[in-house]
Amino acid sequence: MGWLAAGDAYEVALIEGRVTARATSGRSAGRQLKTLPKAVREHPEADRLRRFAEWLDRHAASCVAQVDTWMVSSLPVPTEVIARVWPDEAWQTALRDVAVVGDDPDEVGFLRDATATGELRVVNLDGETVRLSPRTVTLPHPVLLPDLDDLREFAAELGITQKVEQIHRAIWRKPADQAEGVRQVKDFAGGTYASRFGVAARATQLGYRVSGGFATCGVRDAGRLTEAAVWIGEPYWDSETSTGDLTWRDQDGRTLALREVGPVAWSEGMRMAAALYAGRQVEEGKSA
Structure with missing residues (x-):
């Protein structure tokens, strides 16, 4: 986003989510200001940028929430949908490095890119970047991943960080010896x-x-x-x-x-x- 005129002496822009101003005349012309002058703070253009920044924050949060829903429910997501939203920075941030599974349930990789043609590029556990073009992909809940410890170790080696908590999500595996008829867990009662x-x-x-x-x-x-x-x-x-x-x-x-x-x-x-x-x-x- 470029600089927008905010009166005769200043321009404003949204930089790293924050409204920033610079002078257009005098000795400080072209230099970003540390604080917004009163004339800029009250200018309609600055107010529009503030409201736009708030919308961007809400949009980013909604993207993360949607990806989290896909992951928690292990829902199949059309590859075409991922390809269409990928150019959006907020969607890309939420989806990048999430572990995905395509047609082969045993092949897990970290999502790195998506093309306009619906092709996904993922890094597999061998450290190779491979291309996938399944009709749908799944973002598995970590409790369903049989090689979770290996994935966590590999992610640490690559320095992978996920916006949506997935592979480092705290998990509980259900004990196999559940007594018949029991309908409640008391482990965390009494807090x-x-x-x-x-x-x-x-x-x-x-x-x-x-x-x-x-x-x-x-x-x-x-x-x-x-x-x-x-x-x-x-x-x-x-x-x-x-x-x-x-x-x-x-x-x-x-x-x-x-x-x-x-x-x-x-x-x-x-x-x-x-x-x-x-x-x-x-x-x-x-x-x-």
Whole structure:
């Protein structure tokens, strides 16, 4: 984006998300100013740039949220969609270096580029850049990746950082020996907060939904909608409260037996419960 006139003596531009000004006359002509003069701050052009910067921030956040949804639910994404959005810097930032799987479920690579013709360029575990052109790709949830430790080690060697938390996402694998009929996990129950408002605020800040007396997160696991829920106290309760059991419900509201919970829903539910428990009040001298 170029420089825009903001009155007779200044120009403004959006640089690294911030409105910046420079003088157009005098000794300082062409030099960027450290602060915005009052005349520039109040100019309509500066206000338009500020609003545009706010829109860019919202757009970038929405791109990350969408890629996170694809990943958490391991949804197949049309390669054509990735190719079309790739030129957008916000989309590219959200998608770059995410681990993807094409037609071969055993071939995982880190996404580096997408062409207008729908071809993806990924770096595989051999360190080679290969080209893929499947109809769809999957951004697998890390609990579904059998070689996760190898991927993490390889990513560290390449210096890969992901905008969407994927390969370094905290995961919980479901124990195979679930007792029949058990429908709740108590591992993270009893986390005490000064008020329900405190735990609800933490849940919202972490991106979870608060509905009634529960903090919840919805996951599409193997094509089935599942909602994990942690009890956090009655709405409008302004006294001390504690986190309760973790349960899972299907799309009809039926509480699932633990044996019925899929691996992604299990991991994401445990991740939510652990995060809420970690924010609890801790007695002085005790570890959080």
